[in-house]
Amino acid sequence: MRAMTSSILSSAARPGATVHFMSLPLALLAVVAPTLLADSDPPSITFYNQVLAVFGWGLWMAALAWWTDGTDEASAPRASASRPVLALSVVLWLCAGSALSSMWTTGLPTGLGLMAAGLSLSAWVVLNTAWRTAHRVDAADLMDLVCTALAWCGVLGIVLAVIQVFIPQLADGVFIAEPTVVGRAVGNLRQPNHFSTLAVWAVCGAAWLGRRGRWPVHVALAVMVLGIGCVLWSASRTGIAGMVLLSVWGLRDKGLPRSLRLALIGAPLIFGGWWLLMSAWTQMGAGHAFAAQARLHDGSDISSSRFKIWANTLDLIRAHPWTGVGWGEFNLAWTFTEFPGRPVAFFDHTHDLLLQWAVELGLPLAALLTALTLWGVWTLCWPWRPGPASSGDQASRHGVVCASTTIVAMAGLHSLVEYPLWYAYFLLPVAFVWGLGLAAAADIHPPRASLDRRAATPLDRTPAIGQSWAHAVLGVAVALGAMWCAIDYQWAANIYAPREGAGTLQERVINGQQRLWFGYQADYARVTAPDEGERSLPPKAFARTLHNLVDARLMIAYARSLAEDGQVDKARYVVQRLNEFRSTLGQQFMAPCKNLAAQAQRPFQCDGPRQRYTWRQVLP
Incomplete structure (x- = not known):
């Protein structure tokens, strides 16, 4: 605890301290709070989680824009440095435009079109705010904020997982979600794969905080090991693949403390150790459930019907190769198209991001979106390397690249077998971390000036104030949009779970x-x-x-x-x-x-x- 306190106190003397102290509560609101909501109202069990995420991120981005309005900006990077950010911005703009246009071209309901477009544009605000702020505040300081939030997601998620797996009678469905399968952790997101990805992110957050000295190494190491245990308790195959990504980070980042680096490299071995412990535990009592092991012997489809839905999707793509079926129309087109061997669940998504783009938007636009996204991935994870005599700043930026690459790659891997980026509590953190990673990969050097807004003269601050107002207004607009949507939702919830005095069903x-x-x-x-x-x-x-x-x-x-x-x-x-x-x-x-x-x-x-x-x- 003394190490944590001294680290925080020493950070007050560094640039970024003001942003760190003032932003941390908002970071926790944006990242942690949405993962803790267990209660819900029909018809959507994740609506409150998502709308809280959008609201929190809107407030945080507005605050970041305002709090950095008087700071000097890094000298303009080479023109090519901002192109990947522009490429990702185009992806988000095209997705938003496609959702809005479907309201007229295919009859997509206004609410569905606005929510899809609003989420894409919110991600664009987050991405660009992260990129812009990293020109004024060290990307590593900003990474501290999001990783602190992710690590606390892990700490609280560990508590939830232990209850759901070992003492499920305490899961009341109000404060702690009830597990859908005995012995399987779902967190309060109520979905094992979602909880698994969040657990991998929490491991990343703890590793980063240990690397930076924000958390004592032994505390970070404990959270990492327990976070890997949460991945096992979720019984998610996607989470198992995440162990490989953690190993790659450990191999790539030599700036990590030795124990943390070994833990990342050995993540698959730690996962295997947890498996052996759980196997031994199940043999100690008849009532002990080990969901991951049970899945190996239940005779179920290893793809969970994904192969069938992907085959049906390819047939729809062949029928609509150029313009697709329209944004948000996959479920409608698939349901009313003849597929005698279809999976029997009512799918509303292809469970693959690239196929989703192809079937709904057509092959040409899907190819463009894929190419632009891969450009952003390539720029983030491949070209930038610290030299043999790297300075401390360069090593820190390399660490940002490694951490952000792992977080983004985990979401990308998950997106190839599901659709996590359709959820605000995944999309918005990815956008923020991606923006920071691209800034670090571009080797942007924020000025070492005080972040006190009073330090700048009025003439110096005039351009910054104009830009900051614009970005702050966008953040506030995101938060207000979330509030409007949440209020509107109460009318729908009142139909399916009426409050006292709500009136007749017809009313x-x-x-x-x-x-x-x-x-x-x-x-x-x-x-x-x-x-x-x-x-x-x-x-x-x-x-x-x-x-x-x-x-x-x-x-x-x-x-x-x-x-x-x-x-x-x-x-x-x-x-x-x-x-x-x-x-x-x-x-x-x-x-x-x-x-x-x-x-x-x-x-x-x-x-x-x-x-x-x-x-x-x-x-x-």
Whole structure:
């Protein structure tokens, strides 16, 4: 503890101390707080986690822009240094533009388009704020902030994991999320793969703090070892691959303290040691569960249906190679396209970033986005190396490059088998760390001047103030957008989990339909409300909610609506697609067709369609 205190006190004399002391609470709000929320309101179990992340990052970026407005800026780097940042900015702009354009070209609901575009633009604000601030404050000092937050995510995550794995009766679902599988850690993000990636990031954060002397080496080492244990407890195969990334960092960064470097290099061995300990523990009692070991023997699909969804995605790409199906439309296009051997879960994402771009945006735009992203990856992780006689500053910047590369690479690896970057609590930290890493790789040298805003003369501060105001306003806009979205969400939540005095379901639905962000959620409640035998709403009533997530309940309601509207053959086509999912609701819907003699009054779902349709032809 004395070492931690002396490190913090000594940092007060260094440039960046003001930013460090004032920014740390906001960094904790942006990074740590979203990972701790266990409570949720339907229809989304991660909405509050995500909106808190966006709010926190908006405030932090606004504060960074304002607090550094009076500082001198590093001399302009070579023109090529900023090009990777511009390339990544173009990626985010194109994603935002694609989401917004889909609101007109494919009928994507306004709320879905605004949320997707807003998240992309928020990431752009974070990326550019990190890059810009690293011209005024040492990137290593800024890395201290985000890694402190990540390390505390790990410390608190360790507590959650221990409870979920070893004493699950303490997981109340309010403060500590209940594990979905016995003996499997999910943290409060409620998803094992998400928790695994967060644990790897926490190991990175602890290693960095130990490298910098912010934490005592033995404390950092303990968090690293326990963080690797969390990866095992999550039973995530993606997390296992993260052990290799940690080893690469250890091999690459000779500036690490010896014990921390050996721990990173030996991360796979530490993981194996945890495996042996858990195996021994399970043999000590009949009630001891080891989820990772159980997954090896459960006979389940090792890809978790990913190979099937990827095969279906390739078929959709072949059908729409140039412009894709439209941003956010994969679930709709895939659900209403004939795939007899499809996976039976209702996927809303391809579980691969590159395939997602290709199927929704088309091959040309996907190729451009991929090339620009790879440019940013290459610039970050490959060309820059410290020389044989590197100064302390150069070694520090090399450490930033190594740490940021590991964090970004973990998110990238995860994005090849899932979609973590669709979640704000992953995308925004990646954007910040990437911006810092690119600044360090560009060998930017912030001036060694005081960060006291009063140190600059009015004439010196005039350009900086203008730029800082612009960036601060963008950060505030991000935070305000998150607040607006959170308030709007209460109308949707009130439909599915009504508060006291909320009114009738019809009143709640009507009020919800009028909201900008989540009106489509109210549409879902309205169109699926009629029971069997009651008149369905016309197909036009389904226009918005079909673009969110099509599930068995919605397909049944839509098929009935089409049939009652006289579009019986299309209704039968929808039922045919429903049967491919082999869901319980679908089987119940088809139950009247069993042992039913051919007659004029046969239910419409008992016969197949006479023709085939494209997914767009089935829409209202």
